[in-house]
Amino acid sequence: MATRASELPLFPLNVVLFPGVVLPLHIFEPRYRQMIADCQEQTTPFGIVLARPESQPLLEEPYPVGTMAEIRELDRLEDGRYVLMAVGVQRFRILSQHREKPYLSALVELYEDVDEPAEDVEFHFKQAYSMFGTYVDLLLKAANEQDSDVRNHLPGRPEELSHFIAYFLDLQNEQKQHLLELTSTLERLKEELVILRREVPFMRQMLIGSQNADHNILN
Secondary structure (H helix, E strand, C coil), rough: CCCCCEEEEEEECCCCCCCCCCEEEEEHHHHHHHHHHHHHHCCEEEEEEEECCCCCCCCCEEEEEEEEEEEEEEEECCCEEEEEEEEEEEEEEEEEEEEECCCEEEEEEECCCCCHHHHHHHHHHHHHHHHHHHHHHHHHHHCCCCCHHHHHHHCCCCCHHHHHHHHCCCCCHHHHHHHHHHHHHHHHHHHHHHHHHHHHHHHHHHHHHHHHHHHHHHH
């Protein structure tokens, strides 16, 4: 069955939004103020897309896959600017785009991961859950913060976790876009595990070096 296409306002940014992630936004350009006003009036989401680095100012060209964002906690300032929280809800693929309005719009269709063997996905999900939990623990230690409950706040489903890890990792936007465009939860988790297996030992060594340096200063 063909996926039904729909019209969606687009907001090109230098950021990759993933489903399940909250992104604070400050809307100050007139064209995007109009976009937010239109979305509010029609009770519709808008799409956040990564702008290609070679794009011209005011003529941003987006990558083909983005994420629909729902507007939350909207606050309109006295001068007309907006401050809001954008919540990623669903990926989409651009079929065609136009500039009939002050902002970029597109005809889009939903973009989803394919069905995969449950056992394989679950195996890699458990590995990623554990490894990413360790990664976050090390980040908190490096920042002299503690949160023993952090693992209980991680997404409990494979696809949701794979999106959250992709958002959280310190990667170039092009790498994040690659992870966003994958249609395999399994492949996304596998690629993230490769990164985590490299980063976790590195962070452990960094912490040990920092602790040794502190010890030497005290002595």
